[in-house]
Amino acid sequence: MTFRLIALDVDGTLLDDDHQLTPRVREAVRAAASNGAEIVLCTGRGSTSALPVLEELGLPGTMITHNGASIVDSATRTVLYETEIAHEPAARYVDYLQARNIHFDINTAFDLYVHELDEFTTEMYRKWFARPILRRPEEGLPEKTVKLSMYAPKEVLDQVELDWAEWVDGLHYVRSGVNFIDVQHPQSTKGKALEKLTGLRGIPREQVLAIGNYYNDIGMLVFAGHGVAMENSPAEVKAEADEVTLSNNEDGVAVVLERLVSYKHPKYISI
Known part of the structure; x- marks a missing residue:
């Protein structure tokens, strides 16, 4: 072949x-x-x-x-x-993550936004060749958001998956690594x-x-x-x-x- x-x-x-x-x-x-x-x-x-x-x-x-x-x-x-994600259902995930102090970023095709950075997350992004842009929470999601991505210890994300198992909101999530979950459009x-x-x-x-x-x-x-x-x-x-x-x-x-x-x-x- x-x-x-x-x-x-x-x-x-x-x-x-x-x-x-x-x-x-x-x-x-x-x-x-x-x-x-x-x-x-x-x-x-x-x-x-x-x-x-x-x-x-x-x-x-x-x-x-x-x-x-x-x-x-x-x-x-x-x-x-x-494929863009709708802002209204995405807000539910953002509220959940913020309430539990789970680090996440917001992605368009070329840009990556975060609400805060510390020494550990700065090093993580450096390792992945990513250049995060600080964005205030009150600004909401940028136009043409395509993904929310969260980073946390495995046991934290295991619980996240259990909490989200029954959510029906027009979005879907996938485990993209041991320490990562991504929320995106179902397509x-x-x-x-x-x-x-x-x-x-x-x-x-x-x-x-x-x-x-x-x-x-x-x-x-x-x-x-x-x-x-x-x-x-x-x-x-x-x-x-x-x-x-x-x-x-x-x-x-x-x-x-x-x-x-x-x-x-x-x-x-x-x-």
Whole structure:
């Protein structure tokens, strides 16, 4: 099978646990692009946070960001597609988080807003290449908000999910990491955004390869002609994939690309 589009999750998939792009993974991704595949980062990150990863790969391209809420052209910095969230139902989530002092940010396609910053959250955003903008709570949500994202210890977010389980309000939430929950439009998923992009490109799903590692990746793994889960994925994610590769700390993305796009670097020929 020739894969014309390769969708790659970033954190926990393309990058290792130190948030580094290893030489082998970078080389394999660039080789896949040289062989004619369109490389699409498909991430929960915002656009400004994902762009440095694409630049480190040395590739131009289109990015699916905010778990599918935005599709962005990296060269022109233009938004090709986005799904906004309604302000009224979003206010319920904001009130809940503020009442419990849970840190959250508010995202448009390119900007990330916070109500407050401390030393810890400042360092967190620095690590993710994000540039938060302070916004007073009384200003409400900015225009074209596409995502609310909260960060807290696992046990806190476990309780949040229990509290929100019965909420019916026209929005949906997804666990995008052990310490992250994202609130978005119900049509904002990586799978639906990938379907939208391939429709624009005229690429059948059979010619799409997707690689991811967490719950927010399930939609794209199912949509793709061939979905690959990382070894570091939860069992529920692995169950939805066509195959499981090595972990993000073992160059799992490179192992898949070297095999499926018929690329073998002499240094790794025995693997």
